Amino acid sequence: MDNKKKNPSILETNIFYLVLGTLLIFLGGFVQSREIYSGLLITQYLIILLPTISYLKIRGYSLKNTLKLNKISIKQIVLIPLIVIFAYPVGAFLNYIFILFLSNFIKIRPAPIPIPSSSPEFILGLIVISLSPGICEEILFRGMVMSSYDKLGKKKAIIISSVLFGVYHFNLQNLLGPIFLGAIFGSIVYKTKSIYSSMIAHGFNNAIALTIGYFLLGKMDKIQIQSEAIDISANSFATILSIIVGLIFSIVCASISYSLYKALPESKEEIEEELIEDYNFRKLDYIPLVGVLIIFIFYNYMFLFNQ
Template structure:
């Protein structure tokens, strides 16, 4: 009787796994269309919302209405199993604990990619202009920034990218789906000066979601990354205010200077000074990279029972299926070209505003 009971349990588990594997997933044409819709809505609607309603309210509505709502409506309208497609599966506390520290120690790694990206931009255009995230200066403003930049972005962007787009691309295999989704994720941030870092961040989150088989891990990872950035900027602002009160104006200006200014300051250093700075940051990078690697290995070991193997299946996939991504990608390229022309001084800001207004963006 015990053997029969064990065999019956095994059959039930196999049947459940088979049902999960056979669940209907979005097609490449469908996720490409969703991506293009999201890009176009962000370009034509998001800016207007933030201009009219302010960054916090406009940004939150942009995330909810333009990023999260279309894929949810799509899944419900076409009768997909929302829970299974989005990987709305529970996960253990240890995964969340590891993800928090993985994201924390990934900051220097992602930062290095951003620095390389900005050095390339500076080489091509002669300057770098990085817009800082608008963070509230008081406790209420800080909380609002965390809710908008951390919570709403974490939930909404993960549902679209790791929830729907990555799932729709998984017939290309796990690695390709993660990397392509990360690239699309980087593009939609409309900032080629941080494209390398955003791509790496998207790939990392995509891997965490794949290994844990839970969208909640991706949401938490995204929230952690964005919230750490908000906290860092808020503390930097407070430190600058304190320095000004103490009469240390030079230090406060150094503390709030942009990345472009920091690169310019590095160029002023002597060879020995520059070597010391490079060695110092290289040591910091190596130490944090090692810790990051250990944490990632621990996460991989901890999710060995959660991960669902994804087999590459190109049957029925045609090159034309990817055409649905083209409108969104072309729109991103247009924004990149405009930003590049402004950055390189090829066209003045007023002329660019007139051009963007003429095509309905400004």
């Protein structure tokens, strides 16, 4: 098979993932600490998107094949946001449960993403926090990463790329939600055979979070939000009640989201895939991920547990 038709190997993708993760923590963290919006743009386009596209081009991989740059239909465009609307509460509930667990060991910190306080900031947030990650992060995770793991089978590719996506946020408080949503994005990509579908899903998901923050939480002080989260975790009756209500609501939303996913038309686009049996498993492939895990543990220990 010609190199132009192959996807990157698991080892080179994992090494690339380790390099980008390191850049995200140190360079991305630095530029975001100086100014959050410009820092996020630098992170998305110069630390994630540009290196990913450049690497694939330099190595001679087909961008169309690796990134699944295929058209999507109008019906798919309409259904994808609906799938995300009902999947979002499930991801939020998973994060909430995990935060309740973590609150027994650490002091919960408010989300680092800025909450818009005005209409211009809200519009800026839609560009920086919704649109940009929807493009850049999907190119990396549902593009390069998931395509590299194709050789293990679609289910494993979805699961592994979703876990790597969740870890890449380097935020223990925001881990389960992104992993769950990453699985949704990956499933949508395989069904539509187009990365444009996950870009829409990802961007719309972030827009939901931003909109909720702007209209419901924008007037609240971050310290107040933080203290309320701790108070809830300390009240056993309120905790149990919130879990029961959240669980029921999440089950209903998950059922609706799954039904909409089943109704999502499958693409007829032909994509050349590497055969599963052609791949020889090597433990060496996953050594770079150990490095990412060490960074993840150290980073969260310094900023969450070491308070």
